Amino acid sequence: MRPSHDLPVDDLGVPMVTLSYLIKQVELVSRARLDEIVAAEGLSTSEYTALTVLGRRHGLTTSDLARNSFVRPQSMAELIGSLEQRDLISRAPDAENRRRMIISLTAAGRALLGRLRKPVEAMEEEMTSGLSPAKRAALSAALESCRVALSGARPH
Amino acid sequence: MRPSHDLPVDDLGVPMVTLSYLIKQVELVSRARLDEIVAAEGLSTSEYTALTVLGRRHGLTTSDLARNSFVRPQSMAELIGSLEQRDLISRAPDAENRRRMIISLTAAGRALLGRLRKPVEAMEEEMTSGLSPAKRAALSAALESCRVALSGARPH
């Protein structure tokens, strides 16, 4: 008899890996690759991620980015300050709420993202090389479903 | 005309989110939930993860676990030392290689994993509540394919 504290097993009794463990493992390997790619442009992966979010959505503040990355505003402020010093982003007070400092990519920031586009796409191509286009699309859709189900957040 | 440094867009010109970004986002939300769940038993998510790996595979050392989590052996040694002090794991020299210290779960460690099984499963159920069983299975398979494609392609 199997004790109740055993890990979940499949039909053959093989210990199963949880979905969150699999997600973490894929995140670890893709993160390691991304670290190398963006380091060539002097960026950390966290900085790169912030830049891509800023390239996709407009009118964001440091606090918005902090919530997006599950860190405190003070932590994100340090990262943003570094990007600002390097002229990859700029900030300007929101006309409607002068407490908010709206962040924008500079031309240099957009150019940097442009240089990283191909190598990042190549890494993702390699990562999904075992999947048909349909399965890859299903993977993205399933991940988005997981994100929404757990956070209740609005779609991108 | 769209400058070459623009981010990828879909057929409607909507900026697209990369797969690695989606994976990171799902990892962030599931990680936040897992943090809360395992904190009830005085664990960090990293500690919980190490315990689940040890519950699934036998004969592992600190260095093995470090490789699995992409950290240095010294970092994993600190985590393992803490689990050992709490009697959740024990270590014994490998008979065939007395330099290796093989880690095993103690009865207390297995019991702890047992107590966490249901709440963790409940979180994953919630995360995949928008997916059919077939789609959830496909998600796991696709993630495993991604992991192998990226990590199998490189030495070390």
Next chain:
DNA sequence: CCGATATCAGTTTAACTGAGATAA
């Protein structure tokens, strides 16, 4: 007055690098 944002300051944590001993 309250809530959100920004910012300054100090602290903690979890990783890191380096060095040295031992076993196969």
Next chain:
DNA sequence: CTTATCTCAGTTAAACTGATATCG
């Protein structure tokens, strides 16, 4: 001789908490 493991020690990086000011 080389490589892998373990361990001790110090360092760094990136988060954290706390406090303060301002805007709406």
